Amino acid sequence: MANEKKIDCVILGLLSHEELTGYEIKKRMDKTLKYFWGASYGSIYPALSDLVNCGLATKREGTENKRNKLIYTITDAGRSYLKEWLALPVQKDELRYETLLKLFFGNEQNTEQALSHIKAFEEKIKKELPYLLEAEKALKDYLDEDTAHKYYLITVEFGVKTYRTYLEWCEEAKKILTDSEE
């Protein structure tokens, strides 16, 4: 198996508590993981083939509501591999915010432009925050139903807290720019 390819680990993680198709994996990721780990079909389907080739998952055909599906299941080897990866220290946490990049060079543009970048960022966050709050509520209500829920909650809390901080920062950033204008 290739060394610690993250997309493989993510998929194994998702498969570790239910069988899924490639399409469903993408949906799961778009709903819950996309805040800290994105993936496209172009990386998911090839990764699934690799996992099968390496014996970390198995593939079988299935039919559901008249639709043909390729259902993937994690193997024991897959579970071991996942556990080994989880035990290793984190290699990299990376943040790449183009918004901050453009603001950093704000002196080369006019104040209005910088403000509009901040406002666009603010709107995006305000649009996404309700989904996180919804997830937070659902997880808190059913925390005891599944031991996995507290781990999901931890990651959602990260999102809620940072998003609220982002909004506070937007206010402060706008203030710094408008105060210095007059």
Next chain:
Amino acid sequence: MANEKKIDCVILGLLSHEELTGYEIKKRMDKTLKYFWGASYGSIYPALSDLVNCGLATKREGTENKRNKLIYTITDAGRSYLKEWLALPVQKDELRYETLLKLFFGNEQNTEQALSHIKAFEEKIKKELPYLLEAEKALKDYLDEDTAHKYYLITVEFGVKTYRTYLEWCEEAKKILTDSEE
């Protein structure tokens, strides 16, 4: 010119207020931009060549303290290009935290392991925060010296605020895990 290649824009941004060598560009980025935009020599040097080929920068040889250097200067075309890019809306702000990924799948490992990922994250943040605070102080003290400083301050404030929130989150995350143990 290739369409909006970010590394080109970053370099032009840095060149927009001083001439620099490739080596110095890397140092600048490691000190200030690395919190939201990283880059390696393997991307910087080729990008510099591209910029010269496209007429967005010029290269000249220079000697300083007995050392030979290749000094890059932004051209008028380079300034225009930078301004155009700054005026365009932000395309993507991306966060990729492997720490959150491993915690999301925490149910597949033991609580101790999950806690150790949180602690490692906490330590990394605690180690970096002082540098941000130092930069914050310096920028606030000399805010009026240069109109660019308020833009730098905005990005540093982003770091300070989010890092403090990260530390609060670490406490909460640890609490969620240990409370559910007993």
Next chain:
DNA sequence: CTTACCATGTAAGGCGTTACATGATTCA
């Protein structure tokens, strides 16, 4: 009947890192 969603994939290309290769100078 046509739009949206379900479902699976491939190919080309972009973008970047790591490791390698080289060599000068400074400082302890």
Next chain:
DNA sequence: TGAATCATGTAACGCCTTACATGGTAAG
């Protein structure tokens, strides 16, 4: 004299996204 830092690059490779290609089903 050996390590650290200054300084510039290349090559191989990894990993991912975008766009393309295809076709079935559900719902309005």
